[in-house]
Amino acid sequence: MKSFFKNTGVLFALLLTSTAFIAADTNTSVPQKINIDSRFILEGKKSIDPRAIEKIDTMGSELFVKTGVNVYIYAVERYANKKHDDTKSKMAFIKSFESNITKDLKDPFVLLSLSVEDMHINIRYSEELASAIDRDSILDVNIIPVLISKDKNSLYAKLSAALLNGYAAITDSVAESRGLELDSSIGSEGTTFAAIWRVFMYTVISIGLLVYSYALYRGRRRKKIDADF
Numbered sequence: 001m002k003s004f005f006k007n008t009g010v011l012f013a014l015l016l017t018s019t020a021f022i023a024a025d026t027n028t029s030v031p032q033k034i035n036i037d038s039r040f041i042l043e044g045k046k047s048i049d050p051r052a053i054e055k056i057d058t059m060g061s062e063l064f065v066k067t068g069v070n071v072y073i074y075a076v077e078r079y080a081n082k083k084h085d086d087t088k089s090k091m092a093f094i095k096s097f098e099s100n101i102t103k104d105l106k107d108p109f110v111l112l113s114l115s116v117e118d119m120h121i122n123i124r125y126s127e128e129l130a131s132a133i134d135r136d137s138i139l140d141v142n143i144i145p146v147l148i149s150k151d152k153n154s155l156y157a158k159l160s161a162a163l164l165n166g167y168a169a170i171t172d173s174v175a176e177s178r179g180l181e182l183d184s185s186i187g188s189e190g191t192t193f194a195a196i197w198r199v200f201m202y203t204v205i206s207i208g209l210l211v212y213s214y215a216l217y218r219g220r221r222r223k224k225i226d227a228d229f
Helices: 001-015 051-068 085-103 137-146 153-176 191-226
Strands: 041-043 068-076 109-115 120-125
Touching: 051 068, 051 153, 068 153, 085 109, 085 120, 109 153, 120 137, 137 153
Parallel strands: 041 068, 068 109
Antiparallel strands: 109 120
């Protein structure tokens, strides 16, 4: 059951994009028959499954037509081949790096950026979208659980699913803030795994604590009985 939920969480958003995903093995190489490009992927096309790119392009295009908002992805293995003396200098460099990306983007925009080696993922957006984007919620619910899930799926599969999941959450949030609903939306399915997994883990932890407490109680009671004798 645990394995089922993990695998489902990583692949769920991808499975929703087309029937071809059902028969696909996400641990294999990029499908050669699908050649998808998207202006919303600034960097990272080679790291994302073409089927995910296709869905991202569909959602991004619809959102732009209806709202004028562009949602971009910048996903690389590493922002730059640069060593940092400490975390503070590393974060300062990343902040500057992201600023260089966004300075050329026309408002209103949202940027979902990710660096695998730097272990960094972030969402930046125009000031006018501040009330439309819940950055921490999207990262914590839609993206990070997929990336850190421990299962047999490759980093390529997790990265593709996490970016698609996060992108869908962002486009839905922007659309909802304008009183709209996207026809291309994958809906709440992308958050299903995170919600189920949190409940499952809380249950496991609670049961574990109860079992541990009972074991301690039994141990102390047994010692007391032995001492009485």
